[in-house]
Amino acid sequence: MGGMRRIAAVAANTFRETVRERVLYNLVLFAILMTLSGLLLNPLSLRQDEKIVKDIGLASMELFGTMIAVFIGVGLVSKEIERRSLHLLLAKPLSRDEFLLGKFAGLGLTLSANVAAMTAGLYATLWMIGRHSGPGLLAAVYGILLGLMLAVSIALLFSTLTSSALAAVCTVCVVIGGRFADVIRNMREVAPGAPGWLTTGLYYALPNFHTFDLKDRVVHGDPVGFHQLGWITLYGACYMGVVLLAALASFRRRDFQ
């Protein structure tokens, strides 16, 4: 119980700290402006304004959310090390596991707040063009949020292993690799020489971000069932669990002297 309270305290502190980041406001503002730009494309799109506003809004949410997740995520631990505040924190009755999980939860909270702001911006833009989109859009937003949380966990893992610059590069590589999961799976069709165990192994090892992508289905009004959301939630939670456990193990072993 006390552990949970300490994690919540670190999370609250991380949330306060990250929402003060100027880059965060720039990215969220830019994402909302991108969504609003859909209004300008209205006359060019032959009455496809609703689809275009939704596509731009959801894509901006995902793109800028990933940037926030990666670039703030990799700095969460390294900043504490550079400022030497980590030593002070760990000297208190706070385990390394609690510290890292608190950081993860804190940035997750920040991302949730940002995604909520961007979603509100998207609904407002749709309202401005006279389209009243129902709650169906939220299924895609949920998928995006799950993908962002997974990106944060990967960023945290790399930040416990290496410097923040290298961690950012590694995280971006894994996130991009995860988006090409289907290409990797079908690689043997274009490169028959590629060993099957390698392509299959990579397909399962990399985080499949394509799984969380419900944007096109939602934009076209295709229903997304609760059981489908349940499966992607389980996949995301399971993968995040693996990554966070690896991050905890790495962080426990790390020497800060």
Place this chain on the structure above:
Amino acid sequence: MWRKVLFLALVAAVPILLRKVDQNLGEFRAQEEALYLTSGQQVRRFFPGFEGLMADVYWIRSIQYFGGRRVFAAGKRFDLLEPLINITTELDPKFEIAYRYGAVFLSEPFPMGSGRPEAGVALLERGVRELPRSWYLQQNLGFFIYFFLKDPPRAAKALLEARKQPGSPIWLENMAATFLGEGGERAIARQIWRQMHDTLEDGIFKKNALNNIQRLDALDAVDDLNRVVQALTSRTGRHPRSLEELRAAGLLRATPVDPAGVPLHYDPALGVVEISRDSPLWRQPLPTARRYESF
């Protein structure tokens, strides 16, 4: 001080120089279009997870390309139109509007479109495969096969398929029956365009439907005039030298104009009246044996 003066001088020079450039190269100088990624698959590889957004980008590009070529380009070639529309629909196979309007862009005879009805029908067929529940897309397919490929049995089959879809209107069956019965083609064409005109929202496609209705009226007028010319030719043994001669003979009350207000063109050598090339109702005949002109 000199830096400020230089700054102000350069600021003042920019619009003057731009005006000079515009004067030399033309204010609306067209930039040659290029397509670096030639398939939806390639675009998909560059933007994984953002296929929907990229489909929008390529769709807007298709519209801009089509409109730009139609209005500004001297040669009015539409070489990139089909690949642009194909990329759009490959990126988002459920982009219904891209099939519908893309087929119009491709099928309409030159210079209103790229004059490639086979490509337009193929696009609609792909759309029907991707969106089998869309009766509107299947109805469009039927109309396009009838209008542009002049294949009434195949068109009727497409309309009957459309009728099977939920929400489809009952008149699709009537239309299919009419196609199969195949009476006066222009009357059916007018009926279809009228139907489309009445159901479409205001915009370029409603205007296009109206343009086609007016074109059919113009073709009726051309036929009437050609009959008069033939009558005079058989009476005098030669083609009339001008339409004025018809007026002088009391066969015509005024200079004939089409519904767009452009005088009809008369070729004294052949003794044939036709829609003027200067008219927005003029179309280049399709290069196929079955000609759109017969509408």
